[in-house]
Amino acid sequence: AQSVAQPEDQVNVAEGNPLTVKCTYSVSGNPYLFWYVQYPNRGLQFLLKYITGDNLVKGSYGFEAEFNKSQTSFHLKKPSALVSDSALYFCAVRGGGGGNKLTFGTGTQLKVEL
Amino acid sequence: GAVVSQHPSWVICKSGTSVKIECRSLDFQATTMFWYRQFPKQSLMLMATSNEGSKATYEQGVEKDKFLINHASLTLSTLTVTSAHPEDSSFYICSAPGTLLNEQFFGPGTRLTVL
Numbered sequence: 694a695q696s697v698a699q700p701e702d703q704v705n706v707a708e709g710n711p712l713t714v715k716c717t718y719s720v721s722g723n724p725y726l727f728w729y730v731q732y733p734n735r736g737l738q739f740l741l742k743y744i745t746g747d748n749l750v751k752g753s754y755g756f757e758a759e760f761n762k763s764q765t766s767f768h769l770k771k772p773s774a775l776v777s778d779s780a781l782y783f784c785a786v787r788g789g790g791g792g793n794k795l796t797f798g799t800g801t802q803l804k805v806e807l
Numbered sequence: 808g809a810v811v812s813q814h815p816s817w818v819i820c821k822s823g824t825s826v827k828i829e830c831r832s833l834d835f836q837a838t839t840m841f842w843y844r845q846f847p848k849q850s851l852m853l854m855a856t857s858n859e860g861s862k863a864t865y866e867q868g869v870e871k872d873k874f875l876i877n878h879a880s881l882t883l884s885t886l887t888v889t890s891a892h893p894e895d896s897s898f899y900i901c902s903a904p905g906t907l908l909n910e911q912f913f914g915p916g917t918r919l920t921v922l
Contacts, residue, residue, distance in 0.1 A: 736915040799850045
């Protein structure tokens with residue numbers, strides 16, 4: 694069975710500082726990894742994904758994530774946080790065995806303060 | 808990108824009534840759609856996979872008779888919460904795979920409140 698862990702319920706960071714939202718995964722075969730963002734009472738918006746290739750993936754709104762196979766991690770990062778980045782972030786994984794079923798982490802609330 | 812819509816965006820109903828939520832792929836066809844449930848400050852839990860022209864596949868622990876899913880066409884899936892109770896109050900989100908591998912597009916969600 695595949696699983697995703699987001700160890701932090703909440704991350705607080707000052708605007709302009711770098712941010713990291715952690716994610717580790719467990720899956721059979723090669724992982725397909727995703728980050729989504731959710732604003733209050735809204736659906737999920739796609740940020741970025743890792744399928745294959747470069748371990749550093751760049752996505753929307755200046756976000757990036759680094760795939761680390763040995764540590765089974767896919768941490769989300771941004772060099773300079775904005776107040777508008779405050780939202781709920783979900784990491785998700787799909788195993789390489791086929792199908793489109795995603796397994797989500799529990800989410801990390803990001804709060805960026807002035 | 809592709810758009811998935813949900814209707815209604817929110818609904819309040821009395822306990823014991825049934826509520827239907829629609830999920831539509833607006834500019835693409837989806838033979839499969841996914842229904843998720845999200846409790847406040849919690850993750851999305853996959854409830855079922857909706858399959859066009861065949862029965863839905865439910866995840867373990869999800870009551871098939873309570874959460875009826877119908878995938879009537881290539882652009883429409885419906886989730887009906889039957890005999891709703893307050894514990895069914897939640898945020899329901901659908902998604903549909905896109906044409907490219909690993910694409911998945913999410914609807915904006917439906918907030919259900921059962922009084």
